[in-house]
Amino acid sequence: xxxxxxxxxxxxxxxxxxxxxxxxxxxxxxxxxxxxxxxxxxxxxxxxxxxxxxxxxxxxxxxxxxxxxxxxxxxxxxxxxxxxxxxxxxxxxxxxxxxxxxxxxxxxxxxxxxxxxxxxxxxxxxxxxxxxxxxxxxxxxxxxxxxxxxxxxxx
Numbered sequence: 001x002x003x004x005x006x007x008x009x010x011x012x013x014x015x016x017x018x019x020x021x022x023x024x025x026x027x028x029x030x031x032x033x034x035x036x037x038x039x040x041x042x043x044x045x046x047x048x049x050x051x052x053x054x055x056x057x058x059x060x061x062x063x064x065x066x067x068x069x070x071x072x073x074x075x076x077x078x079x080x081x082x083x084x085x086x087x088x089x090x091x092x093x094x095x096x097x098x099x100x101x102x103x104x105x106x107x108x109x110x111x112x113x114x115x116x117x118x119x120x121x122x123x124x125x126x127x128x129x130x131x132x133x134x135x136x137x138x139x140x141x142x143x144x145x146x147x148x149x150x151x152x153x154x155x
Contacts, residue, residue, distance in 0.1 A: 005052050010037055010045045012082075015054065015075060019082070019121065020102060020140065022131070024068050025060065049075075071125040079114050079121070083107060098147035102140050109136075 006012050013035060023029045030042055037045075046069060049055040054075040060066035086103030089095055095103075106113065117136040123129040131137045 005048075005054075008045075010041055011049060012085075013037070014042065014045045014049065015071075015078065016082070018055070018069060018071060019075075019079075020137075020144075022137070022141075024070065025066055026069075029069075054078075071121055073122070073126065076118050076121045076125065079106075079118050080111070083114055096151065098144050098151055101143045101147045105140055105143055 006015075013033070014029065014037075017023050017029055017032065021028075021032055023032055026042065026046070029046075030037065030039055033042075046055065046057075050057045050069075053072055055069045056072055058068045058070060060068040083103070083106035087107035090100040090103040090107075106117075109117075113136060117140075120131060120135045120137055124131050
């Protein structure tokens with residue numbers, strides 16, 4: 001059943017972009033998609049993930065027509081699975097260094113880091129708190145930005 005829910009090309013990518021990219025609005029997800037997801041596919045996957053209980057769909061108080069997508073506890077508990085998938089992919093697949101660095105940090109940190117990261121995601125997505133400046137997300141985002149800058153400089 002899990003493969004049926006998450007085994008298509010886009011569902012895990014949408015979750016990745018919400019978890020690691022911090023993108024919570026349709027336009028942010030569409031505009032920042034590394035893979036270039038089409039708007040109809042994004043809409044379909046967001047609906048599917050909401051219906052499956054992995055995301056909630058909330059009106060954004062800053063704009064009447066904006067929807068804020070947030071992770072549920074079920075999605076947050078996917079972090080260990082995503083960490084293992086990322087580690088496997090970084091080991092066996094040709095992966096851009098900026099994408100592999102996130103997988104490496106999660107793999108190196110192990111369950112203790114995963115628990116801290118899940119607690120941060122709970123604060124942000126379930127309790128509406130800001131992401132802490134010195135937290136796991138900040139570490140992962142900083143490493144990603146440095147690796148992306150290094151990749152750009154090498155080109």
